[in-house]
Amino acid sequence: MNGNGPEGEAWAADGKDKAMVVGDDELKGGDEVEKEGVQKTEGNVLEVEDLKKYYKLKGELFSKPRYVKAIAGVSFNIKPGEMMGMVGETGCGKTVVARLIVRVEDPTGGAIRFHGVDIAKMKGKKLRQFRKNAQMIFQDPYASLNPRMTVLQSVSEPLFNYGMRKEPEKVYTKVVKALEDAGLLPVKEYLERFPHELSGGERQRVSIARAIILKPSFIIADEPVSMLDVSIRAGIMQLLLSLREEYGIACLLITHDFSVARYVCDNITVMYLGRFVEKAETEELIQNPIHPYTKALLQAVPVADPTREKEELPISGDIPSPIDTPSGCVFRTRCPYAIDSCADSMPELVEMRPGHKVACHRVARGEI
Amino acid sequence: MHLLEVKDLKIHFKIEDGWVEAVDGVSFYLDAGETLGLVGESGCGKSTTAFAITQLLPKNAYIKGGSIVFKGKDLLKYLKKDGTIRLFDERMRKLRWSEISIIFQGAMDAFNPVYRMGKQIEEAMYAHPEALPRTLGPVGEETARRPSKELREAVRKRVEDLFDVVGLPKDRVDNYPHEFSEGMRQRALIAMALTLAPSLIIADEPTTALDVITQYKILKEMADIQKRYRTSMILISHDVSAVAELADRMAVMYAGRLVEIAAPLDLFMNPCHPYTGGLLVTIPTIKGDKEAMMARIQSMPGSPPSLVNPPPGCRFHPRCPIAKDICSKAVPEPVEVDPGHIVWCHKVRTESEGNEW
Incomplete structure (x- = not known):
């Protein structure tokens, strides 16, 4: 067990009796984790307003700068305990939204309010505190765990980072609890294992234990089941739902798979080229899609029904490049209903039915 | 049987x-x-x-x-x-x-990035002269080491036709793999699998x-092609x-x-x-x-x-x-x-x- 870093040595020496190796302690004692997150305000966990992220492209000298408009102004709220799904094709900007919310990247414009506090420009210690409350589960459980750390080390690492270095017993009980919550039973069998000794589903459960150990009020799950085998997916989706039941954790679920979103989420937003095109309660969206893009997406989902006839999809072509997006409605280049006036202005989300918003000029005017 | x-x-x-x-x-x-x-x-x-x-x-x-x-x-x-x-x-x-031909999973890895799409597909045809008469007709019977102009034109036309079959524009035959989107590469791979009219x-x-x-469209394409050519x-x-x-x-x-x-x-x-x-x-x-x-x-x-x-x-x-x-x-x-x-x-x-x- 040599060369595993301070935590590794401490655990190797049977974490309970021996003294823990204390790292350079920039943060104070362990009760920091104990305090129940940021003071929980009434209302929304997360409010995102007109969020924008542009990436500047390398151009020629003196030429007009060009941008990739990855996110071109999206707004949404997430209530405590709400499961929101974000669905869209590759390259539509789903993951960028996630990266902006956890501040892995800085937004170009707009506000992200977490429990009422704007985190878009937060820095230093405050940002660190925020990160404790907003955790992320990544797509690839094979890449998101350190191969040289045991499950115990991996899951206890967040606690060490947030000032519980001096209390190994407390850390141990917390790790056991988190692994129990993540459904890795019996916990004792898993503690000393390395990631390569775990299956994909078990690894994803370790990642989830890692995400919930700091008792966050908000989790972003970026395609949490897309790399897993079908027989294991259901278990992970049920785990996400049970976490909401038990801790009231709100969740933003990013996926390309409508059936996964339907199982887990309360609300679904559909994204296209960095914008929201439709937003509604899950069943409403799936049963009565309005936007032509959502309709096509839903039609394309394979259903386990061999009797279904394969119809021609109404939309053609691929997603256009996000560098020079089409003017006006970004979907008009593939839309079967597009008319000339669609190029004039960008459609806003308009409420067409109670709680069901759609961004389409022609829908708003009642033409389709 | x-x-x-x-x-x-x-x-x-x-x-x-x-x-x-x-x-x-x-x-x-x-x-x-x-x-x-x-x-x-x-x-x-x-x-x-x-x-x-x-x-x-x-x-x-x-x-x-x-x-x-x-x-x-x-x-x-x-x-x-x-x-x-x-x-x-x-x-x-x-x-x-x-x-027996294969449509591989990663369409990007299945193509050589430094050769043009069309050339790679043509290569598969030249490697199997025994199968050419079946797909090209009498021109394909030529067995010389250097293909004649007619043969080269026939092979080229076959590739263009196949691009048409899988729904790719003919003028993209001379593009490189990286100039294609993932869905287009998958289509090109299907075209490549069809070149010699395999039975499986x-x-x-x-x-x-x-x-x-894209998945929906590719699956539909495969179903249509399979029906059309009665390939297993x-x-x-x-x-x-x-x-x-x-x-x-x-x-x-x-x-x-x-x-x-x-x-x-x-x-x-x-x-x-x-x-x-x-x-x-x-x-x-x-x-x-x-x-x-x-x-x-x-x-x-x-x-x-x-x-x-x-x-x-x-x-x-x-x-x-x-x-x-x-x-x-x-x-x-x-x-x-x-x-x-x-x-x-x-x-x-x-x-x-x-x-x-």
Whole structure:
């Protein structure tokens, strides 16, 4: 067990009796984790307003700068305990939204309010505190765990980072609890294992234990089941739902798979080229899609029904490049209903039915 | 006679710790013009089975037994004595691509990034002069080392026609792979698989990396082409729903063995093997009532076994809710519950003989 870093040595020496190796302690004692997150305000966990992220492209000298408009102004709220799904094709900007919310990247414009506090420009210690409350589960459980750390080390690492270095017993009980919550039973069998000794589903459960150990009020799950085998997916989706039941954790679920979103989420937003095109309660969206893009997406989902006839999809072509997006409605280049006036202005989300918003000029005017 | 008949195929991989019993006694057949869907979780041996047909397996793969009869010839006769593959066997080389072609999973990795698309597809044609008359007509009979202008034009035209078939613009033939989107590359790969009009296409997870809309279009394209040319196809995927939309029959694999073969409708309506049943209830859907779906979905306990020391008897018994003593002792024999619906399960066998489980 040599060369595993301070935590590794401490655990190797049977974490309970021996003294823990204390790292350079920039943060104070362990009760920091104990305090129940940021003071929980009434209302929304997360409010995102007109969020924008542009990436500047390398151009020629003196030429007009060009941008990739990855996110071109999206707004949404997430209530405590709400499961929101974000669905869209590759390259539509789903993951960028996630990266902006956890501040892995800085937004170009707009506000992200977490429990009422704007985190878009937060820095230093405050940002660190925020990160404790907003955790992320990544797509690839094979890449998101350190191969040289045991499950115990991996899951206890967040606690060490947030000032519980001096209390190994407390850390141990917390790790056991988190692994129990993540459904890795019996916990004792898993503690000393390395990631390569775990299956994909078990690894994803370790990642989830890692995400919930700091008792966050908000989790972003970026395609949490897309790399897993079908027989294991259901278990992970049920785990996400049970976490909401038990801790009231709100969740933003990013996926390309409508059936996964339907199982887990309360609300679904559909994204296209960095914008929201439709937003509604899950069943409403799936049963009565309005936007032509959502309709096509839903039609394309394979259903386990061999009797279904394969119809021609109404939309053609691929997603256009996000560098020079089409003017006006970004979907008009593939839309079967597009008319000339669609190029004039960008459609806003308009409420067409109670709680069901759609961004389409022609829908708003009642033409389709 | 079936186009392809695989009988009791056993493929083991030699590794440091011993042998991985990747495929163990797989038997199925395929008729002309038929699509067989091969489904199962990762590591269940579906790709290994399919690649054994073209004998494109790694050095440490040992085919330990069985037969693969394609158009009346047993392909496993071409193996070395110890069961490993003779990669450069001329008889197999002539068969690959001209008779059996493959649509690979990663379309980006399947093309050479420094050659133009069209050139790569033409290359496959020049490598199989014996198959050219079939696709090009009399021009293709030329056997000179340097192809004549007519032949080159005919080959070029064939590539352009195929681009048309798979829905790619003809003027993109001279593009490089990186200039194509993922969906277009997958289409080009399908075009490449069709060049020599093979009688069997093996599609290994052809749409797994694609978005739903692209996936839908590619699957539709494949279904149309398959109908048009009456090519047989083996479609490998972990996505049961996607396969069900295309396949005439579906074969479910678990831990290196087949557990059930049936027409998609039979499989969904009347899954007989506990693994198939368990697998189907884990799949969420966007159709039907949400409450019913939420109530239906159950996760399957446990995970697939290691194939280094697979469980004795039925390999599913450690996860099986209805397993009995016999399941851990004897390998289940196939039972035909309905015409064409074959199940490898002790319970089903016992019940079909009129006894109680």
